[in-house]
Amino acid sequence: MAERLSDVEARIDSVRQLSSVISAMRGIAAVRSSEANARLAGIREYAQTIGSAIAQALALYSDDGTAPGGGEGVGGRVLVLALCAEQGFVGAFNTHVLDEVQALAETLGTERMDLLIAGSRGVGAARERGLEPVDCLAMAGHADQLAALANRLADRLFARLQEGTVSRVVVVSARPDDTHTAPYRVAAQTVIPFDFARFPPANLAQPPLVHLPAPLLLARLTDEYVFAQLCEAVTLSYAAENDARMRAMIAARENVARKLDELTATSRRLRQEQITEELIELAGAVRT
Template sequence: MAERLSDVEDRIDSVRQLSSVISAMRGIAAVRSREANARLAGIREYAETIGTAIAQALALYRAGGAEPAADRGEAGRLLILGLCAEQGFVGAFNTHVLDEVQALATSFGADRTDLLMVGSRGVAAARERGLEPVDCMAMAGHADQLAALANRLGDRLFARLQAGRVSRVVIVSARPDEAHAAPYSVVRQTLIPFDFDRFPPANLARPPLIHLPAAVLLARLTDEYVFAELCEALTLSYASENDARMRAMIAARENVARKLDELTATSRRLRQEQITEELIELSGAVRD
């Protein structure tokens, strides 16, 4: 009986240590989510500034009698940028993103689709489904690494575009659900072809001073805007990943708490049984 009680007490200690680890992981995920969300305002303000400049450059470009390249529809190959989790304990996060990736690839045509994955856990999960990425990258480990990751991702994306390997680019990623109906939602965002119609016409009553041809200026501003979109998508995905991890840790902590209650009750019962046996042995010795 004493050995069984000691085993239960050892398990209680182990469960308490596990609870401490879970609490620490939850705290780290919460901090990382807040850090990512704190960067969104700056990213969006940057994108808005570039968007205003694009509207002006577009007006100058059109004033010269030219129009941006038209959307080629479904022609060419599609490149899907799938943003998944780098680390584990995120529940069904990768599953939801890959479900959307697979649905998009099927609708466009798997033989005309390439996949570029971000997030080591997502890459492994994609390969289990038979999806082999043409390229893969690790997701940022900290919020201050997201801009550098967006730069590297943009370099690889533009290299494939310039080589003529793809004509359409769509990001599939998670972002926090603003309605709070769910921890996050998975969305599609078209990067290429670039949608110039999103920018309202600029007033050229006082045209801006420029030092580059309008076509070159428009191309460079478009590249900057795509970079801002990559930054935002990566930041939202990173925040969603950590939100999912935080919720997974909350659920794990609740399960650990229930297990600890069960073990504590078992320990008390065994201790009481041990005391009862000792009292019985003691009373028998007194009678003898």
């Protein structure tokens, strides 16, 4: 009986240590999510500034202010950029992202789709579904790495566009749910062809001073805006990933707490049984 009791007490110590680890992981995830959200205001202000410049460039593009065309080429391939998790303990995060990718693959046809995945955990999960990525990168592990990751993704994206291998780019990513009905939601956003209709040509009394031809200026501004979109998508995905990890750690902590209660109750019962046996042995010794 004493040996069984010692085993249970050892398990209690292990579960308490596990609870401490879970609490630490939850705290780290909360800090990382907060760091990501703190960067969103600057990213969105940057995108708004570029958007205003695009509106002014559109006014210079032609005499009548007509926006340039950006339609998808006939028979062009579609590059789907999926932002998954780099680390574990995120519940069904990767599953939900890849469900959206799978739906796109069924709509477009796998023969027309190239898949680029950021996040090592998503690569293996995609292959299990029969989705083979043409390229993959590691997802950012820290908020300071988000801009660098967006820059690498932009380089891969623009390289494939310049090669003429793709004519449409769709970003599939999670983002925190503002309604708080779920930790995050998954959305597919088309970034190429560029939607110039979002930026009505600016009607300025005094046109801006420019040193580039209007088409070249507009092309460079468009590249900058796409980069801003990638920065926002990567940052939101990183925040959503850590929100999912927080939820997973909360659920794990609740399970650990229940297990600890069960082990504590078992320990008390075994201790009581041990005391009872010792009393019985003591009573027997007194009689003899």
